[in-house]
Amino acid sequence: MKTYRKNTAAIILNAKNEILLFQRADFPQMWGFPQGGVERGESAEQAVVRELQEEIGTGDFEIIGKYPELLRYDFPDGMTFPNWSYAGQEQQYFLIRLCPEASINVKTNHPEFISYKAIHFADIDFSLFSFKVDVYRKALTYFKKEFKEIK
Structure with missing residues (x-):
């Protein structure tokens, strides 16, 4: 039987309702979303907060949706x-x-990303997601339906 690592992931919107995509440091041809393991005793919500602080250097955000x-x-x-x-x-x-005053810093102690860009949903090139494409498509499509302001 296959075993899977418990993980959390964040699709991030800026103040203009653009989706932020991050260029990976280990595979620069790949783009994606901040993600990371859920540690023992930690909820998924706690893990996503910690991961965003570690990977993009900010805690200035709010969780506005959760995939079901x-x-x-x-x-x-x-x-x-x-x-x-x-x-x-x-x-x-x-x-x-x-948050409007949030500042992103991908140059953290253990950088996972080298850059990021903001795009509208309609402009996403799903080929950038490699083997994660099906999962990313599901999550993005779900949030597009739930939050009409995503373009």
Whole structure:
């Protein structure tokens, strides 16, 4: 039976209702959303707050939506990690709105991203998401229906 790492992920909106996509440091051809493991004793909400502080350097946001179920993806064949051997990740997705005064800093102590950009939903190039494309499409489509202001 496959085992999946418990994880949380954030789809982030700026003040203009644009979605922020982040360019990965380890695979610069890939773009995505901040995400990370849920630690023992931590709720998914606590984990997403911690991960955003660690990965994009801000806590200036509010959680405005939560995907109603967990989404899973498998890692591609050959993708390995030094400290664990999961088949993939099981994620709780959140829709996050940055506060107007929020400032993003991807140059953290352990940078996962090298840059970011803001785009409208209609302009998303799903090919940038590689093996996570199906999960990203589900989460983005759900939030598009729930929050009509996403363009």
